[in-house]
Amino acid sequence: MTTTIVSSATKEVRIGFDERFVIIGERINPTGRKILAEEMKNGDFSRVEADAIAQVEAGAQMLDVNAGIPLADEPAILAKAIQLVQSITDVPISIDSSIIEALEAGLAVYQGKALVNSVTGEDEVLERVLPLVAKYGAAVVAISNDETGISEDPNERFKVAKKIVERAADYGISHEDVVVDPLVMPIGAINTAGLQVMDIVKRLRSELKVNTTCGASNVSFGLPNRNGINSAFLTMAIGSGMTSAITSPLHPEVMQAVRGADVMMGHDPDCANWIKAYREPAAEGTEGARGGRSGRRRRRA
């Protein structure tokens, strides 16, 4: 039973086969958010603060923090954003950058055990990111693409993941501290994308014994009612063994799908989390399972 433990100064979060699914809030990311990018560049972190609080209130157990703003001092901005988020919430952070210096600046100020987001299977990236992860005793998100890009063949993506896990071990990083992102394709373009993810997640779990994550919303790219597709995807991915996702917790429909999936997996003892989230003033729980199967069947004489 693989468990990835990350922490803030005061709180531990466990990503694992026997744990509730972990939502890593994706909102603190200036990519495609012009106003946020401009504000962060100018040292205004009010929106970062609001996004952090809103996501934790909505149910995110971790927060992803990204400061990827063109022509800005990303390392300094990322470090500042992380310090701010840590000062107002107690959830562990996923330090998200494609710039090594920014990852290092973030790790240097981080209190607790962070999740580094991310390393790919490219040799140069592996050689620069993994020593950092090892130095700070962090965990790391492994994205299954390499120099050749993102393969549409899930077997190739599995191979890249395996390479990263093995290389991490060379640096003394346990497979328990590598969380693999198998990369989710838009299902509108590749109709087998859902089956691919389920298959690769099962293999990652049984063969590499690693936890998994994904950017869930990519699956619905180009389709109407994206939250509906994202909900179906997350439920089914959890059913196949996925243990975390980097996504927005601000869609009640998506959070409901995740909470429901936790119930189905037996990861919500006595359905306490579900009942807390959806308890109604009227005692609906006392209503009979009218037309329910087990009840009806007992009629047979």
Place this chain on the structure above:
Amino acid sequence: MTTTIVSSATKEVRIGFDERFVIIGERINPTGRKILAEEMKNGDFSRVEADAIAQVEAGAQMLDVNAGIPLADEPAILAKAIQLVQSITDVPISIDSSIIEALEAGLAVYQGKALVNSVTGEDEVLERVLPLVAKYGAAVVAISNDETGISEDPNERFKVAKKIVERAADYGISHEDVVVDPLVMPIGAINTAGLQVMDIVKRLRSELKVNTTCGASNVSFGLPNRNGINSAFLTMAIGSGMTSAITSPLHPEVMQAVRGADVMMGHDPDCANWIKAYREPAAEGTEGARGGRSGRRRRRA
């Protein structure tokens, strides 16, 4: 690849590993519906008619018809209800009764190949129902309980299913014409109910090569936000290989979960069914996958 083919006079429906999930509308059932029971008993089928049309419009590919009214002439009422439903819709019917004479009366008037709902693993029931199924060339729902009741042990339920499939073969009924209901327990009482169903569905599919169905709503008995639990359950059950359910199609949330699951399983080519159901006036499909993973990752230099 197992396929159960049922039909009306003019329409064929395929329940199968490679087919869209089949919703069998459960509403035409007087159990627990006092007004409907009274009306049907008095020969007023207006509500049956309305329920039939509403369910087909909501997406049911088949309709379950039950006339189990205490102290009423169930065979006659069931036959009449079936004839009425067949006169106003073209979907195949699941003929639902625990009274052999009612099943026979329904089969006698049915046009097409019906689904008989149901047979259990009780010897006496097997010996009476299976010859009827064979005589009329129907398919049958096999419910995995027997003389000892419903076992909480999924292995016992699997054994009962196996017994029914084998006994059906003795009567010349192919495994393709046996649709097993593994029985879904209320997850509020039995927290492993979801895992049990996923496990038993996988075994029914790989070992017995049969299609599966269930009364989906029983899983949420006693919990708040039952549609939320039912949606998570159906999505995950479909992910594990379940191929049909006897449930109400009148909850848009549940139908959305099923349509989303069809997309995830690769059973909705080009997502055509999804797009038809959820297409919006504004072209949301042109919106970029902001923060989407594949897109963002390409930034890494």
